[in-house]
Amino acid sequence: MKRSLLAALAVATATWPAACKRAPSVQDQVQGFVAQLQDPKPEANQKAAAELMKIGEPAAGPVSDLLRHEDPQVRSRAASVIWGMGAKGRVAAPNLAALLSDPQGDVRIAAAMALENMGRDARVAVPELTRALDDSEGQVRMWAIRSLGRIGPEAKPAVPALHRLAKKQASMETLVREALQEIQR
Numbered sequence: 666m667k668r669s670l671l672a673a674l675a676v677a678t679a680t681w682p683a684a685c686k687r688a689p690s691v692q693d694q695v696q697g698f699v700a701q702l703q704d705p706k707p708e709a710n711q712k713a714a715a716e717l718m719k720i721g722e723p724a725a726g727p728v729s730d731l732l733r734h735e736d737p738q739v740r741s742r743a744a745s746v747i748w749g750m751g752a753k754g755r756v757a758a759p760n761l762a763a764l765l766s767d768p769q770g771d772v773r774i775a776a777a778m779a780l781e782n783m784g785r786d787a788r789v790a791v792p793e794l795t796r797a798l799d800d801s802e803g804q805v806r807m808w809a810i811r812s813l814g815r816i817g818p819e820a821k822p823a824v825p826a827l828h829r830l831a832k833k834q835a836s837m838e839t840l841v842r843e844a845l846q847e848i849q850r
Contacts, residue, residue, distance in 0.1 A: 695724045718749035729757035737769040744775035748782045755786035762790035770802045777808030788819040795823040813843030
């Protein structure tokens with residue numbers, strides 16, 4: 666009996682430090698994943714992106730800070746993570762709006778896509794999205810149209826620019842019509 670009691674006590678004592686360790690806080694996890702998101706190795710940054718999307722709103726601010734990173738690939742990855750958060754990434758809307766004038770087309774596309782996925786929570790970006798209707802990249806224009814439609818009635822200031830675009834570029838006419846229907850509800 667004493668031996669089994671001593672053995673149990675030895676096991677408990679040996680495992681005690683591991684049992685008492687605290688799990689990393691959400692902020693600690695976010696910090697680690699934000700660092701990994703900047704890693705150029707896809708196996709590291711893709712895992713980090715997926716985890717940050719799962720965490721959602723608590724990660725939106727730190728990921729939003731990466732939208733101002735010097736590396737366009739990091740900016741693009743950060744915008745993609747915000748896209749995956751949808752409306753939970755709304756704190757990033759002003760930084761995403763600023764990215765619509767980024768020199769890199771891929772970054773502008775990722776920003777416009779993220780704003781579209783936020784829906785009405787992207788309303789602060791209406792002026793920048795309206796300017797993006799004149800972007801040299803067709804994908805940016807397309808996602809800007811979709812974003813304005815998803816924003817709805819608060820995107821009314823963009824209506825004249827949407828009409829101009831539909832007249833100028835027939836291939837966008839259907840998208841513009843759909844966006845206008847959403848805006849004028």
